[in-house]
Amino acid sequence: MARAATTTDAFNAVAEPRRRAILEVLADGERPVNDLVARLGLPQPLVSKHLRVLREVGLVDVRGAGRQRIYRLEGRSLEPIHDWVKRFERTWERRFQRMDEVLEELKEQEEEESDDE
Amino acid sequence: MARAATTTDAFNAVAEPRRRAILEVLADGERPVNDLVARLGLPQPLVSKHLRVLREVGLVDVRGAGRQRIYRLEGRSLEPIHDWVKRFERTWERRFQRMDEVLEELKEQEEEESDDE
DNA sequence: TTGACATATGCCGATACAGACATATATGGT
DNA sequence: ACCATATATGTCTGTATCGGCATATGTCAA
Numbered sequence: 001m002a003r004a005a006t007t008t009d010a011f012n013a014v015a016e017p018r019r020r021a022i023l024e025v026l027a028d029g030e031r032p033v034n035d036l037v038a039r040l041g042l043p044q045p046l047v048s049k050h051l052r053v054l055r056e057v058g059l060v061d062v063r064g065a066g067r068q069r070i071y072r073l074e075g076r077s078l079e080p081i082h083d084w085v086k087r088f089e090r091t092w093e094r095r096f097q098r099m100d101e102v103l104e105e106l107k108e109q110e111e112e113e114s115d116d117e
Numbered sequence: 118m119a120r121a122a123t124t125t126d127a128f129n130a131v132a133e134p135r136r137r138a139i140l141e142v143l144a145d146g147e148r149p150v151n152d153l154v155a156r157l158g159l160p161q162p163l164v165s166k167h168l169r170v171l172r173e174v175g176l177v178d179v180r181g182a183g184r185q186r187i188y189r190l191e192g193r194s195l196e197p198i199h200d201w202v203k204r205f206e207r208t209w210e211r212r213f214q215r216m217d218e219v220l221e222e223l224k225e226q227e228e229e230e231s232d233d234e
Numbered sequence: 235t236t237g238a239c240a241t242a243t244g245c246c247g248a249t250a251c252a253g254a255c256a257t258a259t260a261t262g263g264t
Numbered sequence: 265a266c267c268a269t270a271t272a273t274g275t276c277t278g279t280a281t282c283g284g285c286a287t288a289t290g291t292c293a294a
Contacts (some may be wrong), residue, residue, distance in 0.1 A: 002249030075208025091192025
């Protein structure tokens with residue numbers, strides 16, 4: 001088995017920095033493809049391909065407007081990533097450090113007690 | 118150019134679901150490799166390889182203890198992901214919706230005004 | 235030293251990628 | 265009908281993957 005497809009989920013889609021750049025631009029408001037091309041300085045086919053990946057995982061939406069196609073951010077698809085990472089927030093946030101130390105001590109005590117049984 | 122190496126940054130390392138699973142186990146406390154192998158039900162070489170990737174991007178730390186090697190979570194390396202995703206929080210959080218609609222209207226008005234110049 | 239245990243590394247096959255480039259499709263204007 | 269614009273798709277190349285399996289390395293114990 002090879003690496004999971006980029007279209008598997010938001011985690012894989014967002015691992016590519018250029019796709020993150022696209023999302024950052026779209027966070028400012030919807031844009032047609034050529035706007036993204038100009039702003040990012042990338043070849044148009046490359047941008048279209050990245051947009052396809054983003055669309056397949058639901059991170060963007062498209063709407064036709066004349067000959068343009070307007071892409072819009074679908075931020076909700078980032079929520080799983082947000083939720084997953086947030087569970088680890090305590091491991092680097094200073095304000096949780098002392099609390100976690102206490103919990104760690106308590107857990108070690110419990111383990112010692114169950115060893116004595 | 119192919120896809121960026123998994124060891125490029127936390128974004129790429131964490132795109133692999135088994136590596137996320139490893140981090141989730143380690144969030145409960147440090148563990149030797151065989152503990153992870155047992156808990157995840159994966160072949161030991163596979164776990165070792167995933168641990169190597171996680172170590173190269175700083176998501177875990179190792180410490181030798183006899184013939185065991187104890188792995189520990191380094192949550193701080195998740196902070197860049199957290200920070201990046203957090204910037205998009207407003208796009209799916211209900212409590213931001215109305216505020217963003219207003220901002221959008223204001224921006225459109227500005228654009229109309231500058232078109233008249 | 236021999237052996238058992240714990241972990242890491244090497245090689246293989248299959249797969250999927252990002253980017254370059256050329257070309258197809260779609261829409262609008264004249 | 266024709267052309268220009270806007271965007272999407274196809275093909276190719278080089279590369280890096282994940283997982284399987286075999287094997288190497290390191291450490292303890294007798």
